[in-house]
Structure formats: C-alpha cells, structure tokens
C-alpha cells in the first residue's frame with residue numbers, strides 16, 4: 001500500500017520548538033544526548049546530558065529541599081500539585097505535540113496521556129488531605145496505639161519512552177503531596193517532553209511558593225539512572241521499563257537497603273469465552289493489541305480463544321487489521337503510528353521469524369511501510385499469528401504490535417495458559433457467563449495485578465493502583481493506597497495511664 005505522507009523533520013523540529021517556547025523551555029544546548037523523532041526517524045537537536053557533577057548537585061539540592069518540604073503541611077503541598085494540574089490543562093496541546101513528536105503517539109492517545117496527568121494531579125490534591133493513619137485498639141489500659149505516616153526522602157524516578165510524561169506524573173504528583181522530593185531520569189528517547197514537564201512543575205512551584213528543588217530533572221542514558229540507583233540519599237527508586245532493567249536495578253537498590261518500586265514488562269492476555277459478545281470483544285482486542293502501535297506495557301499480546309469461536313473471531317480480527325490506517329500520527333485519521341525505532345522493528349521481525357519456526361502461522365500484517373520514503377522510521381502493519389501453543393517466543397514480551405492467538409477447550413485450560421508466562425501485569429476475559437468472570441477474578445484465576453471483564457488489557461484509569469506481579473516487578477503506582485510506597489510509617493504507643501503496664505502481661509521491676 002502506498003500514499004503515506006509524513007511531515008518533514010524540519011516541520012517537526014519547528015513544531016517542537018514552538019511547543020517548548022509556549023511552555024517556556026529553553027533547550028539546553030550541548031552534547032551527550034540527541035532528541036529524535038520516530039515520525040521520520042531523524043534527529044531533532046543535540047542536548048546536554050547530566051554528568052556526574054550535575055547529578056551530585058541535583059541530588060544534594062533535592063535532599064536539601066526535602067528537609068523543609070517534609071514539614072510543609074500536606075494540604076499546602078497539595079497546592080503545588082493543584083497548580084501543576086492547572087498548567088497541564090493550559091498546555092495539554094503543547095505536551096501532546098511533544099509526545100507525538102518524540103514517542104510517535106497518535107493525537108488522541110497523546111492528548112489522553114496528558115489527561116491522565118491532569119487526573120492524577122486531581123487525585124493527589126485530594127490525597128493531600130487523606131494521608132490517613134489508623135488508631136489501633138491497645139491491650140493496655142490508658143494507652144493509645146496508632147500509626148503515623150511520614151515523608152520518605154528523595155524519590156528517584158526512572159521512566160520509559162512509551163509513557164514519557166504520564167508515568168512521571170503518577171510518581172511525582174503523589175510523591176510531592178507525600179512530602180518527598182523528586183529527581184527524574186526520563187528515557188533518553190524522550191528528553192523534550194521531560195524538559196516541558198520539568199518547566200511546568202518549576203512554574204507551579206514559583207506560583208505556589210514551594211522550593212524550586214522539590215523537583216530536579218537529569219537528562220541522560222542509563223549511566224545517569226545508575227547514579228540514582230546507587231545513591232543512598234535516594235530513599236525510593238521508582239523505575240519503569242523493561243524486565244532487563246528491573247533485574248539490574250532491583251538488586252542494586254536492595255544491596256544498600258533502599259526501597260524500589262518496579263514497573264516492568266508485561267505479556268498480557270485476554271480469554272475469549274464462547275458466550276462473549278464478539279462485537280465488543282473485537283473492538284476491545286484491536287484497541288488493546290494495536291493502540292500505541294503495540295508499545296504499551298499493557299498491550300494485548302496473547303489471545304486465548306475458545307475453540308468454538310476462534311475461527312470466527314480470528315476472521316473478524318484479520319478483517320479489522322487490514323483496514324487499520326497506519327501513518328502520520330498527527331493525522332487524526334491515523335490509528336497506528338510508528339514504532340519508536342528500527343531496533344523495535346527488527347525485534348518484531350525476529351519474533352515473527354522465531355514463531356514461524358515454533359509452528360506459528362502469520363494471518364495478517366507484519367510488513368514494513370514507508371521503508372523507501374522514510375528509511376529511518378519504523379512503520380509496520382500490526383500482525384496476527386495463530387500459534388499451536390505457548391512456545392518460547394510467545395512467553396516473551398516483544399514490544400511491538402504482534403498478537404498471538406491460541407485456542408482452549410476447558411476453562412481450567414484457559415486459566416492455566418493465561419498464567420503460564422513469567423510476566424503478570426494485565427489480563428482480561430470476554431464472557432457473558434458470570435461464573436467464569438468471577439472465577440477469572442478470583443484467587444484461582446488471573447495472577448496479574450490488573451484483571452478486567454469485557455474490556456481489554458490496556459487503558460487503565462488512575463483511580464486504581466497500577467502494577468503487576470512476577471517479572472513485572474510487584475510495584476503499585478497511581479491510585480488506591482499506592483501512596484504508602486512513598487511514605488514511611490511509624491507505630492506510636494502513648495501511655496496516659498500514670499502507671500507502667502507491660503505488654504503480654506510481662507512483669508519486670
């Protein structure tokens with residue numbers, strides 16, 4: 001298929017500069033990092049990366065700021081986050097432009113990512129008056145037993161390219177109301193988006209009369225992240241990215257008895273039962289498998305369809321895949337933008353080659369687009385592959401729009417297949433059978449951190465806690481009581497009895 005028209009790199013550079021200018025960012029000229037766009041696959045600007053001295057200075061400043069921020073009343077800390085939310089509303093389009101330019105997201109998903117940031121700010125402002133501790137019944141007369149929650153320290157946020165702004169906001173909005181300060185090491189693939197977020201937070205801090213150093217940005221590659229990981233002043237390392245990264249970060253933070261919150265790779269599946277509403281299932285599956293060009297941690301990668309409906313379902317899916325508009329993510333008709341880089345494309349090709357060797361049959365997609373007109377960009381047709389079972393490549397996360405379809409006969413078999421992968425992030429079932437739905441959500445059902453009924457695996461709301469089990473890392477971020485990871489608790493016993501009673505009836509003196 002031909003006819004994909006892309007903007008030029010010069011146009012994208014001008015659009016990025018205009019958005020940065022409106023947000024009031026001055027791009028730090030220098031060396032060490034290249035801002036680039038997956039829309040054309042070409043470079044935009046050279047930028048200065050943080051060196052060891054810059055990292056040391058930022059950590060010292062964030063630690064100093066913590067010493068005063070921790071005693072600022074939480075509702076006043078919430079005022080800073082409220083201001084950030086207002087600025088995000090004002091600059092939603094600007095941030096969305098940068099996200100599309102750097103991460104290649106289609107327009108509505110880029111705007112949606114900023115909406116998620118606004119939502120978490122609203123949530124965190126409410127939270128700033130609800131950091132509750134419990135009062136516990138004491139076994140001793142005239143004693144009060146309770147828990148109090150205190151700020152933790154500097155939080156080091158390390159984030160991935162595919163949610164270049166939202167993941168930062170999930171961590172930062174909550175950490176700030178909890179009384180922590182933040183040092184952020186964004187993905188080296190999305191520096192411009194992070195410069196804009198950092199500037200908006202600095203403006204919010206000015207307006208709210210908060211210390212500037214409650215937040216510091218460190219641009220650079222993993223070497224900068226490693227400095228955060230190893231620094232004892234960083235009380236919590238919240239790291240989002242591949243399982244490979246988590247395997248390195250987790251033990252290093254643990255070795256110095258720091259805390260880590262890991263949000264790593266997923267290999268998400270949906271079970272489609274014979275009773276499922278197939279119209280709804282097809283729409284849910286296509287969004288979950290193809291949205292963000294298959295580059296969400298919650299992307300649907302495995303479809304486990306009942307044998308009786310598998311052929312019908314696969315037929316409808318391949319029809320839908322053939323009509324997917326692929327191309328310029330700024331074009332509102334486009335549903336599939338580019339992969340982040342050609343490395344991701346080669347990773348998908350490699351997985352397609354391996355799955356064929358393991359008995360898979362390609363049913364749709366898999367071809368590269370625009371290779372001639374945009375040789376450095378990575379546009380690809382989302383692929384559907386029928387597989388005989390859960391072979392080795394199916395059990396891995398390939399970060400691209402590649403959906404494996406397998407069949408089941410009994411519900412127990414579906415659950416067993418579903419859980420038989422190393423990752424445990426998101427899951428769903430399409431069914432009209434309530435017993436099946438409840439079993440899927442029960443202790444003997446999905447082993448994931450997110451389990452849905454009649455909706456796909458991706459597109460979570462900020463109100464619930466987000467995260468997964470097994471090789472996904474076990475962390476929880478965003479809503480519910482995920483805030484507790486950003487604070488430390490103390491158990492307090494207050495004796496107002498006038499006498500000294502020991503617990504467990506111990507007598508002494």
Ligand code: NAD
Nearest residue numbers: 160161186187222225226241242245248263264265266297
């Ligand atoms: P990545 O692991 O290559 O990089 C993520 C971040 O970690 C980057 O900022 C990188 O510089 C840094 N990093 C890498 N190695 C490091 C090390 N040894 N020490 C310190 N920092 C290090 O991931 P990516 O390609 O940017 O993102 C895609 C991956 O992220 C996928 O596996 C996806 O599933 C996962 N992801 C998970 C979630 C989640 O919430 N579970 C969300 C988004 C993305």
